[in-house]
Each structure stands twice: as structure tokens, then as C-alpha cells.
Amino acid sequence: MIETQKSFEKQETGILYLVPTPIGNLEDMTFRAVNILKEVDLIAAEDTRNTQKLLNHFEIVTHQISFHEHNSKERTPQLIDKLLNGNSIAQVSDAGMPSISDPGVDLVKAAIEADISVVPLPGPNAALTSLIASGISPQPFYFLGFLPRKKKELIAELEELNKRKETLVFYESPHRVKQVVEEMSSVFGAERKLVLAREVTKRFEEFIRGTTEEVVEWLNNEKIRGEFVIIVEGNEDADTKEDKIWENWTLKEHVEFIMENYALSSKQAMKEVALLRDIPKREVYTAYHELDS
Numbered sequence: 001m002i003e004t005q006k007s008f009e010k011q012e013t014g015i016l017y018l019v020p021t022p023i024g025n026l027e028d029m030t031f032r033a034v035n036i037l038k039e040v041d042l043i044a045a046e047d048t049r050n051t052q053k054l055l056n057h058f059e060i061v062t063h064q065i066s067f068h069e070h071n072s073k074e075r076t077p078q079l080i081d082k083l084l085n086g087n088s089i090a091q092v093s094d095a096g097m098p099s100i101s102d103p104g105v106d107l108v109k110a111a112i113e114a115d116i117s118v119v120p121l122p123g124p125n126a127a128l129t130s131l132i133a134s135g136i137s138p139q140p141f142y143f144l145g146f147l148p149r150k151k152k153e154l155i156a157e158l159e160e161l162n163k164r165k166e167t168l169v170f171y172e173s174p175h176r177v178k179q180v181v182e183e184m185s186s187v188f189g190a191e192r193k194l195v196l197a198r199e200v201t202k203r204f205e206e207f208i209r210g211t212t213e214e215v216v217e218w219l220n221n222e223k224i225r226g227e228f229v230i231i232v233e234g235n236e237d238a239d240t241k242e243d244k245i246w247e248n249w250t251l252k253e254h255v256e257f258i259m260e261n262y263a264l265s266s267k268q269a270m271k272e273v274a275l276l277r278d279i280p281k282r283e284v285y286t287a288y289h290e291l292d293s
């Protein structure tokens with residue numbers, strides 16, 4: 001069922017604000033973020049001790065409650081109760097945007113379910129900030145966050161990603177960045193463009209731009225420290241047939257697939273199939289109903 005949210009219309013419940021925090025440079029905190037953190041009744045923070053430093057810096061005295069991946073299940077209904085009782089809450093993670101490879105999405109879903117306005121603030125984010133300076137085409141891009149930890153799964157995931165034309169964006173820890181770029185070099189090939197964005201917005205911010213092979217060599221000669229975003233050029237030669245998994249399906253199968261996977265009515269799905277296949281709607285309609293009877 002359709003759900004609409006008029007964020008700033010007067011409402012009985014509190015508002016759930018999603019507040020990004022700096023990824024290294026305190027000056028990246030926006031005026032609005034400071035004001036919202038001052039105004040809300042409660043701050044739900046991934047690590048209250050870490051966030052306290054930020055609050056002290058901006059002279060914010062709002063009370064905090066911990067909200068992280070290990071307690072989000074029991075915390076979410078408690079926070080929803082508070083919101084339903086008219087309290088506004090700001091959710092923050094340790095750095096950057098809540099919910100982006102960080103806790104938050106379950107609370108957002110629960111708030112939407114309870115008809116509570118979810119208001120996002122724009123602000124710091126490591127992926128987008130790195131992407132715009134990478135020199136690699138920023139759109140379309142595919143954001144994955146962290147890759148699987150186990151080697152077998154890592155390689156399988158990279159092989160899947162090798163079918164994509166979009167620019168790829170990853171988060172990685174300093175301990176693993178070398179291994180991951182080495183695997184990228186063998187799966188994507190030595191010539192693929194790759195950029196490491198290190199310590200973005202911090203004093204030792206650095207961009208390492210080269211081919212996968214060149215970046216592996218750079219990593220071999222470096223003491224690897226700091227936080228990294230990895231940006232990889234998409235595979236220009238990716239097989240576009242991937243997009244046409246329906247090629248050998250009947251029209252009926254195609255319509256049913258669209259209905260199931262995109263929660264559309266048969267009418268909407270038939271329209272979509274006609275568009276995808278570039279054939280008249282009537283042809284899909286006839287085939288669907290004839291085969292159906």
C-alpha cells in the first residue's frame with residue numbers, strides 16, 4: 001500500500017532524524033546537524049563515548065542512548081515507543097551517514113511502519129566524497145560497502161561484480177586492503193583503473209590513482225594505515241546479455257516474473273514487458289490471456 005510522508009507537517013509523534021557526522025574533519029558538521037542534535041529529546045548513538053566528544057566540541061548537552069548492531073533488536077521498539085510518545089530522536093553513527101554500512105536501517109523501517117516521519121540530513125559520507133574526487137566516472141555507480149571476509153566468497157563476489165559496467169565503490173579496513181586489491185587485480189585484470197581514497201577529509205588525505213597492478217605495487221611498498229575507500233572502474237566489456245535474462249521466456253512467464261518481483265498488477269506488468277521487449281501492449285495482453293485460459 002502506498003505510504004506518503006509530509007515531513008514537516010505538524011504531527012503528534014516525534015520525528016526520527018538521521019544525522020550524518022564528520023568522517024574526520026569536525027568542520028564538516030553542518031549548522032543544521034548541530035541544531036538538530038541540540039533540539040531533539042534524545043540522541044541514539046552507535047558509540048556514546050565516541051559521540052560525546054563530538055557533543056562536547058559543539059556544546060551539545062542532549063542525552064544519549066546507545067544504539068548499535070548488537071542491541072538494535074531490543075532498542076528499536078523502545079525508541080519507537082519514545083517517538084510515538086512525542087519525543088524526537090536523532091540517530092547518529094560513529095562517522096558519516098547512519099545506515100550506510102552502519103546501524104540504522106531497522107530503526108528507519110520500524111519508524112515508517114509506525115507512521116513516524118523519518119527526516120534525513122545531508123552530510124559527510126566516505127563513499128560519495130571519495131567518488132567525486134576519484135577521476136572515475138561517478139555514474140552509474142554500484143556501492144557495495146564491505147566485501148565478504150572469507151577468501152572463497154570474496155572471489156565469488158568479485159567474479160559477479162566483474163559482470164558490471166558501473167563504477168564500483170567499496171569500504172575496506174587497512175588490514176585487508178592489500179589482499180582485496182590483489183584479488184581485484186587477478187579477477188578484474190591488471191589494467192583496470194582503481195583508486196584508493198585514504199583518510200579523506202583528514203590531515204593525511206591521499207588519493208592513489210592507477211591500474212590495479214600499479215596500486216598493488218604501491219601497497220607492497222607502503223606501511224598501510226588509515227581508512228580506505230576503493231573505487232574501481234566498471235567493466236566496459238561486460239556482457240549486456242546479462243540484462244536480458246528473460247530472452248528465452250514466454251510472454252506469460254515474463255509477465256508473471258515482473259508481477260512477483262516488482263509487486264505489480266498484471267496490467268502494470270504487461271505494460272512493462274511491452275516496454276522491455278519493444279513490442280505492442282496488445283501483443284503481450286493477448287498472449288498473456290490466451291495462455292492463461
Ligand code: SAM
Pocket residue numbers: 023024093095096097098099100101102124125126127170171172173197198199200201202227228229
Ligand atoms: N557510515 C559511514 C559513511 O557514511 O561513510 C561508513 C561507515 S563504515 C563502518 C567505515 C568505513 O568507511 C571505513 O572502514 C572506511 O572504508 C570508510 N571510511 C570512513 N571514513 C573514511 C575516511 N575518512 N577516509 C576513507 N575512508 C573512510
